[in-house]
Amino acid sequence: MPPRRTSTKGFKRTDSLLSAKIRQASETRGFAQSRLLTQWAEIVGEDVASISRPVEVSYGRAGMGATLTLLTNGSNAPMLEMQKEQLRAKVNAVYGYNAIARVRVTQTAATGFAEGQVAFEARPKAHAAAPADPVLRQRATETVGAMGDESLRDALARLGENILNKTKR
Secondary structure: OOOOOOOOOOOOOHHHHHHHHHHHHHHHOOOOOOHHHHOHHHHHOHHHHOOOEEEEEEEOOOOOOEEEEEEOOOOOHHHHHHOHHHHHHHHHHHHOOOOEEEEEEEOOEOOEOOOOOOOOOOOOOOOOOOOOOHHHHHHHHHHHOOOOOHHHHHHHHHHHHHHHHHHHO
16 A cells, blocks of 8 residues: 655644744743633633733642732733632633632733733724725726626726735825
């Protein structure tokens, strides 16, 4: 029986290239589960994820459970303080056992002020979309010409319009 040929033609999945590096970086902060970092919003919910980030998991000398340190800003710290037990339960559900014994809320990163300057909201887009120019739209439609597939023609016309808008700027 001939050996099975792979269909990847020498390419590798991004996951296989990056998973070791991500795991190594997250383990330096005590995160045995990198999923806690990468899927924070799914674990705790969008409302909590928008005001906090997991910073560190530290283990005590006695080894009786770890402490999860969350980074937030000053105005949201009291809200997180009230939700500590719910957050601990959600995080422990990811681990599959009671790995986290305590949740600590900090307003700066555990290592210093430089890392504590975290923006919790997405940055606004740098520029808004340019208004549609009817002359460019007409020119793009004429360039595409007549096609049998209407959706393909419309897609090519939009692409042409975007290219013409970009070169116009």
